[in-house]
Amino acid sequence: MPRRVDHGERRAEIAEALVRAAGRLGLHAVGMRDVAAEAGVSLRLVQYYFESKEKLLLFGLRHLAARFGERVSARVAAAGPDPGPRAVIEALLAAALPVDAESRTFHHLYTSYAVLSVTDEALAAQPFIKDPDAAEATVAALLRRAADAGQLAPGTDPAPAAAGLLALSAGLGTSVLVGQRTAESATEVLTYHLDRVFRPAVGTG
Amino acid sequence: MPRRVDHGERRAEIAEALVRAAGRLGLHAVGMRDVAAEAGVSLRLVQYYFESKEKLLLFGLRHLAARFGERVSARVAAAGPDPGPRAVIEALLAAALPVDAESRTFHHLYTSYAVLSVTDEALAAQPFIKDPDAAEATVAALLRRAADAGQLAPGTDPAPAAAGLLALSAGLGTSVLVGQRTAESATEVLTYHLDRVFRPAVGTG
């Protein structure tokens, strides 16, 4: 055989090519040949590492979700050591906003996959329910922590507040994506709503 | 010539067939032949009334937006004679939530078009910026009216609050669409946030 190659690594490279090509052409318009050209390999190789387009797309979605998770984690880590609930939530939600090319592509493709999942059973299963549920649980837990520390506005119910913040962030992201709103404006709206959930910090200034 | 036919009416019928077929198959998967079959006409007729698929899709989007506008107006009108700001806003936002088959299709296709508009210049122009901007202005104006009447929670800024409510509604709609959240749960979250914007009514009970 020719030199053994790491299948996982190769599949990741091709998946990244899929993401890049789909970000440029739109997920609906990207074909196996586009992915091959973007990855700099032959059509046959894309077929070889992914038997069918459907499997390529599924892998691409998981790859995208994983990369997004890493991005969020990095943002949260960048919020400093032992950050408060608000800092974590802010990092979490801000990471989802399409403020640069990478996050724009994330939002664009994730929404594309979400739309596809409405009519495609194979796509409907995985990361459109579990991941957002986990994110919502995380934010809700952080809000409860903040409530215990007396950092929340009075009468705040962590569960619907968490659901609202995530839906707000997603909705703002879409409006940025279609050009209705600038990234700065979306960030301001997000900050406004965080300010209304969190009671202003006291005693530090 | 054969009996003259109302082109506008015929185009509307075909556009409805497009909406139905796209709701079933997904906008990305619907073809001229599917639309023709759904409308019960020949492929040639779809070509005749819309010269190209692109024009059919554009008309379909405008048709969808118009129908959605009518639906919202009907909901607002159903809120009763001279409804207060909260009732109008509630009707407005609730109309956007995918709670039944029709609104589900609306949300599904509107999001599909929005995703397409990211990579399709012809689609990017019209109803993704103007309509939501108008909706946001309407809600903001209603909030200002409510603020003047002392019906808002203290410190509420109508502009970001309006933007937030619309983004919230859109985000909740998407989460319902992909099956992460039930329509009832989305309605509850929406009501929770309206309750936090509007100060409870006094003196009426």
Place this chain on the structure above:
DNA sequence: ATTTTCGTGATACGAACGTACCACAATAAT
């Protein structure tokens, strides 16, 4: 050293798509 297996290339195939073309009947215009 031979055989097997793995990675890679080129290309062919059948289906589906959007569009173009041809034909014709029905009616309005002359």
Place this chain on the structure above:
DNA sequence: ATTATTGTGGTACGTTCGTATCACGAAAAT
């Protein structure tokens, strides 16, 4: 009555897509 125009059907064309097939070199395995 003839002519021109409009609505409609059928169908063929060229392209593109996902997939399948054939071929072959290179390195493990024997």
